[in-house]
């Protein structure tokens with residue numbers, strides 16, 4: 001209801017000659033120039049042990065992580081809710097909306113896009129006590145202007161993509177994953193990783209060392225993009 005009210009206010013504001021206000025949509029976020037900061041983003045959570053290991057990593061180190069949460073696998077997320085709430089409270093992690101169903105938003109109607117993001121937002125609020133707004137990560141990176149407009153109508157005005165990836169949406173060997181990480185960890189990047197296979201959980205010391213040796217500073221997405 002509040003969003004509808006905002007839409008009406010925007011339309012009314014358009015009467016004075018300014019263009020009628022659509023929800024603000026920005027170019028997708030995936031990189032920030034001129035910094036040694038990075039954002040590590042951890043998607044999906046299809047494997048409970050891997051997701052728990054990422055939470056443990058955030059607890060054990062001062063590394064910042066951004067989780068892209070998917071409500072259809074809430075069975076893996078909900079047991080970690082108390083720990084994630086503590087991490088959220090101390091600013092160590094951020095949660096962004098990766099949709100409830102993890103379907104390609106480009107195949108969905110505007111109404112279905114809004115409903116899916118809103119459903120996931122309600123779960124995130126219930127489980128973790130925060131809203132993921134304004135950031136959403138479109139599954140598969142599938143996004144266009146129509147998807148962005150529909151997402152913005154439910155408060156998701158910032159599209160989060162990535163510049164580089166651990167390539168671990170499929171099962172990798174440790175050697176393959178470390179090689180991908182060596183390529184992915186560079187200044188300013190939003191780096192995509194997944195909590196879907198346990199390979200990465202055995203490589204945290206090496207990954208942290210890579211970050212340190214390159215003088216990179218992991219921040220949350222909100223910190224990296226200051227909003």
Ligand SMILES: [Zn+2]
Pocket residue numbers: 043044098102139140
């Ligand atoms: Zn995903």
